[in-house]
Amino acid sequence: MSIVVSGKYIVTPYKIIKGGKVVIDDNRIVEVGKRVSEPQGAERLEGDVVIPGLINAHTHLAMTLFRGFADDVPLEVRLKDHIRPVEAMLKPEHVYAGALVGALESLYAGVTTVASMYFYMDQEAQAIVDVGIRGELSQGMIGITEESRKEAKRKTEEFVRLRGNKDPRIRVAVGPHAPYTVNKDMLLEAKEMAEEYSERLGYPVMIHIHVAESPREPEEIKKARNVDVYKYGGVASYLYDIGFLHERVLAAHVVRPTRRDLSVLKRSNAKVAHNPQSNLKLASGIAPIKEMLNYGITVALGTDGAGSNNNLDVLLEARFAALLAKGRDLDPEAVPAKEALKMATVYGAKALGREGLGEIKPGNLADLVVLDFSSPHVRPLEEDRIISHIIYAAKSSDVKHVIVNGEIVLEDRKPTKVNVEKVKEKFEKAIRDLF
Ligand SMILES: [Zn+2]
Structure with missing residues (x-):
């Protein structure tokens, strides 16, 4: 499956690409840039800032x-x-x-x-x-x-x-x-x-x-x-x-x-x-x-x-x-x-000895995080302030989508593979058992 992720800023993190896209094919990143060839029928995700997982x-x-x-x-x-x-x-x-x-x-x-x-x-x-x-x-x-x-x-x-x-x-x-x-x-x-x-x-x-x-x-x-x-x-x-x-x-x-x-x-x-x-x-x-x-x-x-x-x-x-x-x-x-x-x-x-992770570049595994920077605490959205915002101002609740190994596993802050209520139930039961 292909996914195209668009971001107002893509932080690779070695460089920042303004108005960039990341193209994912199967579990790998195949293209990163302002102009990319978008595969037909690709799923689309977008957000303000895209960083490596x-x-x-x-x-x-x-x-x-x-x-x-x-x-x-x-x-x-x-x-x-x-x-x-x-x-x-x-x-x-x-x-x-x-x-x-x-x-x-x-x-x-x-x-x-x-x-x-x-x-x-x-x-x-x-x-x-x-x-x-x-x-x-x-x-x-x-x-x-x-x-x-x-x-x-x-x-x-x-x-x-x-x-x-x-x-x-x-x-x-x-x-x-x-x-x-x-x-x-x-x-x-x-x-x-x-x-x-x-x-x-x-x-x-x-x-x-x-x-x-x-x-x-x-x-x-x-x-x-x-x-x-x-x-x-x-x-x-x-x-x-x-x-x-x-x-x-x-x-x-x-x-x-x-x-x-x-x-x-x-x-x-x-x-x-x-x-x-x-x-x-x-x-x-x-x-x-x-x-x-x-x-x-x-x-x-x-x-x-x-x-x-x-x-x-x-x-x-x-x-x-x-x-x-x-x-x-x-x-x-x-x-x-x-x-x-x-x-x-x-x-x-x-x-971790994991070549292929940690950076957004063609050939790497497709582990990406899309951040939503629409809240007041991460403004203004200026290119030279993006990395500062990620480290000094953003909250983990600004995470909007997550892709791991080319699969969307969090979409609009909803986990796609597990039922959150069931996870909590299982957890509470374990706590009652142990303490
Ligand atoms: Zn320890």
Whole structure:
């Protein structure tokens, strides 16, 4: 099927095309410009501003179940005393219901790809396919005892077998949870697994891991793994020196990197998912994004789970990234609006090893968001102000249409593939069950 999307402005985001059109054939963008050849019988969509689908490079999709639960307590206490006891009761249907709401919330916010790590990932994959967005999904692996290591590996194997190549919307990743919950041997095993899967599946399988999520992490690693990361020069330095860090590692958070951490992240070409709101809410600090970008590190944006944010709104995350960097470094140019938009799109695609996403250009996959800029808060509609509006003024409720893989999945703010009332019912039932 063909679709022609017209926009007063097309933001690729490298350039802005005024009065432009995007032609989609099947699941790919075939033409972008002011004058295009429009296929006969093509479906038509139009709006004010067209941008690439936004990319959430770090979340735990089903954790919508924990939104507003045990807020405002220290991260370690929250996980140990509040979240983990409920997670121990989770059944596949709860994860499916939580992920459905997460995928739907993402869709409404113009987020077309999510990198999520959790449990029962086959259920998350199903929810994502049902709503019609994309997922890069990893089964969270925790390897403290020999038995838990084996079990974690078995579950990942099973998930990869089930979902590795089943649907074009889903890619798998390997998810060793964090350096304090996974020992050195298992980290290296995860690296081997990712290599083997990449070969088997024919696409780059990423390793998704939390790194330096809080300033307390070095102590956690010392306590749990008896490793003194300071001897290596920091958490990322430890991962580098044991031979784990490489270009397909997606490190979430990296809140307090040392100078050596930054240099090994750059040298290994590992990617960073910056989660500004979660880092603030969990009192973990403000990551040095200007410095990371200056080092040439790829920095994408993540929301983290809805339990620690409390939303999955990547546009808002981009605003936080831009504002926090300015405030942190007392530098208005630290992260300009244009850079923040790239973090939410092109850098996100790069961080996930997804060539073909993140930019509106011929040959790329057709993941597009059409924004409605008719409201007063995004006026005036001038070309040189559009990117500023997207980052500093727009709301996710300005998202009007969303196309993923050449399919219209949100039209005039109505999801086309799922019944919203039924999703809510399922979700409420899961909440009643669990809490
Ligand atoms: Zn996380």
